[in-house]
Amino acid sequence: VQDIAEDLIKLYAEREASKGYAFSPDTEMQREFEAAFPYQETEDQLRSIEEIKRDMESDKPMDRLLCGDVGYGKTEVALRAAFKAIMDGKQVAFLVPTTILAQQHYETVRERFQGFPINVGLLNRFRTRKQQAETIKGLKDGTIDMVIGTHRLLSKDVQFKDLGLLILDEEQRFGVTHKEKIKQLKANIDVLTLTATPIPRTLHMSMIGVRDLSIIETPPENRFPVQTYVMEYTPELIREAIERELARDGQVFFLYNRIEDIDAKAEEISQLVPEARVTYAHGRMTENELESTMLAFLEGQYDVLVTTTIIETGVDIPNVNTLIVYDADRMGLSQLYQLRGRVGRSNRVAYAYFTYRKDKVLNEDAEKRLQAIKEFTELGSGFKIAMRDLSIRGAGNILGAQQHGFIDSVGFDLYSQMLKEAIEKRKGIKQEEAKPEVTIDLEVDAYIPDTYISDGLQKIDMYKRFKAVETMEDVEALRDEMLDRFGEYPDEVAYLFQIAEIKVYAKQIGVESIKQQKQQIEILFDENASKDVEIQRLSKIGGQYGRLFGFGMEGSKLKIVLYIKEL
Numbered sequence: 001v002q003d004i005a006e007d008l009i010k011l012y013a014e015r016e017a018s019k020g021y022a023f024s025p026d027t028e029m030q031r032e033f034e035a036a037f038p039y040q041e042t043e044d045q046l047r048s049i050e051e052i053k054r055d056m057e058s059d060k061p062m063d064r065l066l067c068g069d070v071g072y073g074k075t076e077v078a079l080r081a082a083f084k085a086i087m088d089g090k091q092v093a094f095l096v097p098t099t100i101l102a103q104q105h106y107e108t109v110r111e112r113f114q115g116f117p118i119n120v121g122l123l124n125r126f127r128t129r130k131q132q133a134e135t136i137k138g139l140k141d142g143t144i145d146m147v148i149g150t151h152r153l154l155s156k157d158v159q160f161k162d163l164g165l166l167i168l169d170e171e172q173r174f175g176v177t178h179k180e181k182i183k184q185l186k187a188n189i190d191v192l193t194l195t196a197t198p199i200p201r202t203l204h205m206s207m208i209g210v211r212d213l214s215i216i217e218t219p220p221e222n223r224f225p226v227q228t229y230v231m232e233y234t235p236e237l238i239r240e241a242i243e244r245e246l247a248r249d250g251q252v253f254f255l256y257n258r259i260e261d262i263d264a265k266a267e268e269i270s271q272l273v274p275e276a277r278v279t280y281a282h283g284r285m286t287e288n289e290l291e292s293t294m295l296a297f298l299e300g301q302y303d304v305l306v307t308t309t310i311i312e313t314g315v316d317i318p319n320v321n322t323l324i325v326y327d328a329d330r331m332g333l334s335q336l337y338q339l340r341g342r343v344g345r346s347n348r349v350a351y352a353y354f355t356y357r358k359d360k361v362l363n364e365d366a367e368k369r370l371q372a373i374k375e376f377t378e379l380g381s382g383f384k385i386a387m388r389d390l391s392i393r394g395a396g397n398i399l400g401a402q403q404h405g406f407i408d409s410v411g412f413d414l415y416s417q418m419l420k421e422a423i424e425k426r427k428g429i430k431q432e433e434a435k436p437e438v439t440i441d442l443e444v445d446a447y448i449p450d451t452y453i454s455d456g457l458q459k460i461d462m463y464k465r466f467k468a469v470e471t472m473e474d475v476e477a478l479r480d481e482m483l484d485r486f487g488e489y490p491d492e493v494a495y496l497f498q499i500a501e502i503k504v505y506a507k508q509i510g511v512e513s514i515k516q517q518k519q520q521i522e523i524l525f526d527e528n529a530s531k532d533v534e535i536q537r538l539s540k541i542g543g544q545y546g547r548l549f550g551f552g553m554e555g556s557k558l559k560i561v562l563y564i565k566e567l
Contacts, residue, residue: 018188020061021164023088026053033083033116037076048214052081052192055212056165062190068216074194075105077216078167079112081192084145086118090164090434091139092146095153095182097170098310099124099287100294105169106148113146121150123158125287134137154181168193170338196341226344228351230328233355235272238324241353242273242304245322251297252276252304253327253342259284265326266306273304279308291543311336317342321350328354329552330365436526438506439513446495452488470507513556516564523560530558 041049048066055062068074082092094109096102102124107118121135121144134153138144142161147153151174166186171193174182178379231237238254245252256265266280277546279302281293290310297305298317305320309331323343328336336354344350374397465478479497482489506514510529515522530553538560542549550561 018061019059020188021088021090021310022057022088023053023084023164023190025444026084027058027087029116030080030084030087039073041076042073042218044068044216044217044218047075048077048216049080051212051214052077053084056081056084056190061185061186061188062192064191064212064214065193065195066214066216067195067554069196071341071344072216072218076106076112077111078192078194081190082165082167083111083113083116083118084166085190086145088164089162091142091144091160091162092167093153093160093163093185094146094148094167095174096148096150097167097174099126099150100291100310101169102148102150103291109146110150116146119143120145121147122447125150125152125153126291129540135435151178152244154178154185163189164479165190165192167191189491196338213326215301220311222498226323226340228340228352228354229352232358233326234358237353237355238269239272241270241322241324241351242276245351246276246303248321248348249316249319250322250348251300251302251318252322252324254304254306255323255339256306257308257330260305262308266304269304269306276303277315278302278304278306281310282308283310287551295537309339321348322353323350325352325354327356329356349438367463436509436512438503439515440499440503440512441515442499442507443519444495444499445492447492448496449492451492452490452493466496466500469504472501472504475500475504481545519564521562523562524554525558525560527556530556533558543566 012184032057048068052062052064052066055064066074066077068077078094080111082094085092094105096105102122103126104122106122113120119138123132123135123139127135135144135147136158139147140159140161152158163185166182166189168191171179171182213217242252256262256264256267258265262280262282266278270276270278279293279297281290283290283298285293287300293305296302300319321343323330325336331339340352343352448459448462453462462482470476475497478500480495502514510526510532511523512526513522513524515524538551542551543563548563552559552561
């Protein structure tokens with residue numbers, strides 16, 4: 001933990017200490033651009049935009065993670081930041097993980113910037129040599145204000161005249177080497193990272209206050225949650241799902257992650273549903289094949305696209321409202337969530353079928369992932385998915401790529417706490433004396449019975465949450481969450497809540513322990529609290545209870561004894 005903290009601090013201390021560029025306040029043209037947005041912004045969008053602009057106007061380099069579900073308008077937020085940077089004479093780089101996504105963003109950006117004096121370039125594999133050379137020249141001499149591109153942007157031959165803002169889309173999709181290059185690129189410029197499901201590491205950074213986080217949780221109007229089913233794969237199910245979608249003139253994504261026989265799978269589906277026009281796409285096709293297939297599907301020439309995870313990020317086809325995933329148990333949670341975000345982008349109810357093969361015994365992790373994706377079907381749950389991913393996977397080595405390990409052995413909360421302390425120590429922040437835990441030992445049955453929560457890991461997670469309670473607000477929040485997730489709780493859990501409340505009050509007044517011994521309860525105060533007690537008042541209060549109340553000193557600590565036999 002110490003070492004990770006060292007590196008982290010170094011990286012972030014450099015950012016804190018380095019002076020970035022402080023952008024000017026909004027211009028009249030900025031207001032005009034924002035007013036031209038054809039939809040009503042959601043509250044979260046407006047708040048995120050404010051937070052980003054505030055970061056940009058300060059002279060500290062921005063490093064903000066904008067977390068919002070697929071289709072929740074993160075792009076608009078990013079474009080407002082880009083517009084602001086360009087109005088100040090800076091260039092903007094928008095880095096995306098896939099060629100198709102670059103193409104789609106490019107169209108969106110050009111359309112949104114129409115009528116404003118902004119020159120947008122595109123760099124990806126689909127561009128000809130000549131087009132690429134022109135774009136690279138424009139970036140160097142400053143005639144191009146904004147470029148959208150894949151990791152082609154990270155090549156040595158790409159140089160900017162005056163880069164002021166880097167927008168990263170779906171950071172977790174870039175490989176380790178690309179990430180290193182990105183790290184060098186963003187030393188002292190403003191960086192905005194967009195993500196639908198933050199990979200645990202980036203999320204963890206935001207949570208321990210190393211990066212800033214903005215969350216968009218409110219869906220645009222007229223959105224429905226995706227109906228999610230986790231089930232065995234059967235031909236009947238597939239046929240029914242596809243026919244149901246075709247009946248409402250929609251299209252279907254069929255996710256099949258094996259390139260070697262994807263054509264056979266497409267053929268099988270054609271035979272299952274003869275009226276469907278089926279095609280397939282994967283990453284090993286030539287660029288032209290891939291692009292023409294995707295465009296033909298986009299334009300509605302096909303009904304079903306059998307595809308590998310190339311569709312995972314950002315392909316925006318609002319008419320696709322059914323997703324079928326083959327071998328869903330072999331995917332990561334963020335991946336499943338991203339995939340589900342590919343449907344339900346218009347005002348129709350969408351369906352996602354996560355299937356696994358018949359008679360296959362799922363391993364525990366796969367089962368948990370599929371369970372989580374089913375649980376979090378409400379809109380805006382990307383953030384919760386990432387939190388769950390943290391507890392299934394561990395937070396990952398925050399700087400490098402070791403995704404497991406030490407965290408599993410100490411648990412995420414304790415790990416965060418240790419890391420936070422190590423960071424503060426390095427930063428030289430004086431740590432508050434941690435108040436010692438209050439020991440409570442009462443003869444009551446306070447626990448979480450199997451009949452209430454049967455899953456061992458969820459149970460441990462909940463016990464950890466009880467242990468971490470610090471204030472009455474925490475108690476109430478935990479109570480709400482438990483009712484929400486698991487329903488009405490039994491008496492044993494009610495006692496846990498009572499003990500948590502006692503602990504909160506005990507901590508506030510300096511109680512060290514509360515112990516029950518048969519028919520008496522002993523309350524021991526710590527030394528500081530013991531000094532402050534007014535003995536006369538205590539005698540007066542005790543007097544009301546007669547023989548049931550006693551007090552005295554144990555060394556330099558005050559001890560109160562309550563006899564409960566007759567209480």
